[in-house]
Amino acid sequence: MSSTTPLYVAIVDDDESLCRSLARLLRASGMQPITYACAEAFLADAKRPRFDCLVLDVQLDGMSGVELALQLVSEGRHAPFIFITAHDDPETRAGAQTVGCAAYFRKNDAGADIVDTIRRLAGQP
Template sequence: MLTAGLNQVYVGVVDDDESLRRALARLLRAAGMQPVAYASAEEFCADMKRPRFACLVVDIQLPGMSGVDLRNQLAADGIATPVFFVTAHDGPRVRAEAMAGPCAGYFHKTDAGSEILAAIRRVLASPAPGQ
């Protein structure tokens, strides 16, 4: 999947927690990626100028449309962008809901940023489906 330098890799960050959204954006930028942050799934969907994302990091529990609903909507629209979920409310039901569809990774918000970054790099380094 990684055909260009990381500075041309766009990663969408969808989280209503401004401090986490900013921290993830800083982490991704420091790793040479181009983060684009959204405060809600609706904001993400309304962005008609959004780039083609290499992956998304999405909070599961968002106000309005949930992160899982966003992932399901993207899949229904034929968009196969890998989705990493983050949550502050881990539990068997939440995890099962996230894993019920395409899920590139699942993290608790207290997990180290290096773990999330390593998972993103693994997905970016793997061949895209059908290649």
């Protein structure tokens, strides 16, 4: 992938403020974020692009981020996914790692770390 091709990143989170700020950060970093307020909205988007990375909130209303990741994996979709949560505890972290997340962040972790992780997962410097 050329460094001039923007990375498409899905952000699935019911925290509107976090979606807005993370999307702004990703756009400023040259990425193309698309936000979804819930897993069901993500799945219903028939025009969604092929994403280079997914940022999934662990705890969503309706289908959780973990359940969404499991469904995508079972469908053979292989875009790496990152979990983000405001409710970090050992059980949540273990559940996220069980489904094969590429990274795990708390919502108050540095945005630059998330950007760097997305770039690394997509093979960009």
